[in-house]
Amino acid sequence: MSADVVALLRAELGERVDTRPASLEAARADKSGHAATGLPLAIVNAASVADVQAALRIASATRTPVVPRGAGTGLAGGANTGGGEISLSVRAMDRVIEVRPDDLLAVVEPGILNADLNALLEPHGVWWAPDPASRAISTVGGNIATGAGGLLCAKYGVVRDAVLGVDLVLADGRLLHLGHRSVKGVTGLDLTSLVIGSEGTLGVVVGATLKLRRLVEGERVTLTALFEGVRAAAVASAAVTASGVQPAIMELMDATSLAAVHRLLSLPAPPVGAAQLTIQTDGPVAADEARVIADVLTAAGGHVSVAADAVEGEALLAVRRAMHPAMETLGTTLIEDVSVPRSALPDMFDEIARIEREFGLVIPAVAHAGDGNLHPNFVFDGPDVPAVVWDAAEELFRAALALGGTLTGEHGIGVLKRRWLADELGDDQWQLQRDIARVFDPLGILNPGKVFAP
């Protein structure tokens, strides 16, 4: 049966079908550290919409599960492909079909990398705002599938705010054009938004009409503020938000994170216990805004340093950007992704401190403080997440929900958080969402076991 499926795929798609052991092995995993059980049947490297349709028609006819995949940089296991499954990669579909600076839109294939797209857009004076930390290595299609966020979201929005339309191939191979090219449009149900963040459970995104912004004019001003501890830094970030000045970037690093990055980058060790805010303003009044923010931070007990120029500003941000490599020096990492209302950020850091004490763990944490999205890092030895880490993570999720927050701000549910999905949605909404997915995919062959798995 499996051999039949591969034979059918090869007959239709020829060299687009890859069954080399190393390729199959790679398709089992993403950047979450988790890998699927068993080896995929095959990888289909689709080069066109027709390739995607052909693969899905064969999958439907043979009831074979299909896992859509971009660059495999997800952090929740959503693209991991296991035994008996087809990995359907759209990474090779990476063309930019159309750029319209006058209409502030671009039509693209899903496999283009976020950073590559923005490099192509820049000469047109426009950009696509979603900026996940992975933007150099993650695809636009993957950003759409996960509903990605990033550092600039509080000011410039998330993926949901930046997509006008999506072309979607259903499980049975039919192609739908969802959404519109106009700024406004309310014709029927908003299926474009439904697909954003659906993690491959509704169909395969084979094209997107993206909403662009004009490049931001004026200077960027970057500053850092050191605080005695993480709670003081979190309170200060809430004070910045409450001041009404909107930074482009406001990142918080706790003491363990900051110390680990300084070690990695061979910078002088920060004061013991010190946490740091890194803030950037942009636009025509960036300098004025930075001055207001510096005053707020100083009043909140921070030691403020303002970058002299753009180069020094980039160096300050590089500290934050080195977080993931710094964590990798400490061990295997499970990166969590809870999000809370901005005012609850100090309380959420208190909860992390409590969970560290109760479970005897160190949980280095950074936060997109401008939007209340935290990434606590559970660090451990060996490839598998120990039970105590999952127990602590569960406590983290409960704490976030109790503070009016959510399980995942920007990484998605995938396999790693599926067992807590109903805790947040409630059983009725969980079942409703699953039933909606079934309308798109009656046979249940699209990314089974992800998001809605019982």
Add this chain to the structure above:
Amino acid sequence: MSADVVALLRAELGERVDTRPASLEAARADKSGHAATGLPLAIVNAASVADVQAALRIASATRTPVVPRGAGTGLAGGANTGGGEISLSVRAMDRVIEVRPDDLLAVVEPGILNADLNALLEPHGVWWAPDPASRAISTVGGNIATGAGGLLCAKYGVVRDAVLGVDLVLADGRLLHLGHRSVKGVTGLDLTSLVIGSEGTLGVVVGATLKLRRLVEGERVTLTALFEGVRAAAVASAAVTASGVQPAIMELMDATSLAAVHRLLSLPAPPVGAAQLTIQTDGPVAADEARVIADVLTAAGGHVSVAADAVEGEALLAVRRAMHPAMETLGTTLIEDVSVPRSALPDMFDEIARIEREFGLVIPAVAHAGDGNLHPNFVFDGPDVPAVVWDAAEELFRAALALGGTLTGEHGIGVLKRRWLADELGDDQWQLQRDIARVFDPLGILNPGKVFAP
């Protein structure tokens, strides 16, 4: 049977059930000019979520159609209630439950008027950006149900951009809490977005968590530019968009509209054939932006007048705001709502001129030129839309679709555009959307005959 339903409603909801003839007559219609056939069974004036749940449980048990209603200001007939149906009004649920300026959110009941909400928010230094022209008389719940837009959308977004979560009562009376309170959140499918613009087909919105903005600081600068004709004005508006300066408001009035408003307001008649752009900039660099825009407009052949102060600026905008009353002086009006990519605005006005010639009609048109949303007004005598007007409207829809546009930018499908819905969506997507609605409402009792009616 009908008597039984009303008796059941009265037994449960008492004085909340209104069957007075004048009330029933009013519930047949909205502001579209269209009215449903027959009289509703009853109006339920829900005062609480429990009232909505009770009414829907009775409706489900008796298979009675329910039409959710806010203030009845819709322009597509979506809230019109006819024979054998219950009109379920949430207008009396108008409390603001919570305002959090620090988290930039508010939790509200659906029946509050948009303008009343913003009056309550202003002392907190925040506002809810969606600003349909009806904002003084339309409810937040209705704005959500239609996915409303307005004048400020190109700069400040539409309803879809301004809602974090929705509380929804399903057809069977169950209450779901959709969405989240945090800036980011990708837990499961984005059902909040699916409900926005669903026109009462998925459930009854009984609460909403709204995303707020801080009040815009700085001055507002208002200017107008007169052009020889509507095409020149449309080309100039596209030039403004292409210049990269983002006005808060950019409204276009064609010659017939402008002349009618000047007559209504007893202003001097504009030059024959002249069309007008009315533009407002705001924020810290409003004056600089207005200067750039004035230069663009002058270069495009416009005669520019800049308001000396805010009072004069409001007077200039009042001309645009008097459009609807001015049309009412001409006859009965069918207000259309097509939306096209901004660069296609001049071509769309050419199409309107062609349709005027071919069908022997005068079609006064205004446009939210900043976002490509046009409101051509078909004016006729008597209460019913003549066949020639529908034929011309159909030609208008086809032209908008051919230019990459959409049937409805902000008013919705309701009853008036349902027969063209599949033309835009395609048959496959139309059926998929209908099947999704059935997941929420298996008995098909929610607003039957609207949006998806065959």
